[in-house]
Amino acid sequence: MTSSVADPPTLPQARRKVFLALFTALAIALHTFEFLLPSPTPWFRLGMANILTLVALFLFDGRAAWTLALTRIGVGSLVLGQLLSPGFFLSLAGGVTATALMTLFHRLFPRRLGPIGISTLGAFGHALGQMTLAWWLLVRHPGIWNLFPYLLLAALLTGVLNGLAADLLLGMLRRHRAFAEERAGAELN
Amino acid sequence: MKQFWARMLPGDRVVVLSLLLVAVGLILLQLGRAPGRTVVAEVDGKVVFTAPLASDRQVSLPGPLGTTELQIAQGQARIIASPCPNKVCIRMGAVSDRGELLACVPNRLLVRIEGGDDHEESSYDLLSR
Secondary structure, three states: OOOOOOOOOOHHHHHHHHHHHHHHHHHHHHHHHHHHOOOOOOOOOOOOHHHHHHHHHHHOOHHHHHHHHHHHHHHHHHHHOOOOOHHHHHHHHHHHHHHHHHHHHHHHOOOOOOHHHHHHHHHHHHHHHHHHHHHHHHOOOHHHHHHHHHHHHHHHHHHHHHHHHHHHHHHHHHHOHHHHHHHHHHHHO | OHHHHHOOOHHHHHHHHHHHHHHHHHHHHHHOOOEOOEEEEEEOOEEEEEEEOOOOEEEEEEOOOOEEEEEEEOOEEEEEEOOOOOOHHHHOOEEOEOOOEEEEOOOOEEEEEEOOOOOOOOOOOOOOO
């Protein structure tokens, strides 16, 4: 997505950029806010920032979701001062696995899977990515996988809740004036 | 709740239910594992040491390379020192469940956790080697 002054962006392009920037900012804010919440274990996070990744995926496309997720993890870690720390790599591994699963399944089943299913898959991917990296990098002991089912249950819960939140947010956004025009265009086609 | 259910597409339900099944299955699998009762150490296939897992102690097991230190503490067995080059056995950590193993291949040492007195391992009439 490069642009120059020579060719002014079209309205949908500009709209996409502006909204993606807003979503990214909001995701970073949620990422940071979540860090402040007390957590029963360092592994357990609500993953609310993922709501915005889902919205970007469903409103735009997989590319937007990747942009948002990677920017959120990079800038979010920078804000928290944990860039390049073990926590950052865990976050990155979880985020990359989650986004990969979400974009893959969204592409495979665009009509059968809604935000809740995709979000749950993302939460599962996050748990899996984090666990694999933690096992590979920090604790080389298979005992760490004993934790995995419990992590998976927690991921299911947060995944469904985040999916629901994303679904509600998507409903609001699609009714918004900025997207009403696109919807009208889509209905005409 | 009804509205929540309506927000899920059929595919969503499949995803959530199947992941739930996986998680529950894994937990059941974990709970099904039985804790062991005795620690059996073998060097070159010969049993050199047996002790209940419940009693804390530390033993030196001599092997071809030197002595390996086996520690039994808080119902778990672990190798805390070994003359082998890679220290894989130390990194295997602690074991406590029936059937779990600690092995130090260079020093020909094998530590097994067994169930103890319920004779499930000796159900053969005869075992010839």
